[in-house]
Amino acid sequence: MKIPIATLNQLDQAAFVRLLGGVYEHSPWMAERCYAQQPFAERAALLQAMREVLAAATEAEQLALIRAHPDLAGKAALRGELTAESTQEQAGAGLAQLTPAEFARFTELNTAYTTRFGFPFIMAVKNASKDQILAGFEQRITHTPTAEFAMALEQINRIAAFRIDDLIE
Structure with missing residues (x-):
């Protein structure tokens, strides 16, 4: 409410x-x-x-703050360790119903991204499809660390906007 x-x-x-x-x-x-x-x-x-x-x-x-976010379709999701908000957002994007091949691709991209930048890939996934998320991963992994740090913060603000919309009239 x-x-x-x-x-x-x-x-x-x-x-x-x-x-x-x-x-x-x-x-x-x-x-x-x-x-x-x-x-x-x-x-x-x-x-x-x-x-x-x-x-x-x-x-x-x-x-x-960036590092406080879970990987998309990552191990925390499999173990049921996501916050209620993250669980709902990832499920809404279809990340709870990935095929084994899709899950393997997300795992590969999560690992490559975290290795490159030192923090997880952040994307406001509400109203996004798993294909849009994968495309975002593939595009953003080519960014510079400075650009991607700024992008992560902007995505976190987008997530916050969705969450505030859900809480406040």
Whole structure:
């Protein structure tokens, strides 16, 4: 059930962090830092505040946030270790129903990508197909590390936007 932005603005910090702590994967510090920027006039203002918190974070914090994300169709998914949000997003993209050949390709690309960049491939997979995700992998693995770091942060912000849309009216 979505809550109105006015209700969000009335939450104490602990409740605010409980509600929004999973918007950025395993990184409740994002919600903690965003809390002080209340009140938010609308959902877009909340998302902008979260984007600003991420932009102001240190490079080490940004890297830790990127690394907090699971591989797409990876071992964590097989073991049932994904967050509820990631499970739903990956399943919606068809990643829970891969053929053995598709799973092998995702595994190969996950390994190559992580070896090249030092962090997992991040893509907002909501409303994407497994073929679009594979095409993204294949295109982005040719990026420079600096460009891909920036792309990972942008994709994380897109994921956050989807998650905020699911939580806030």
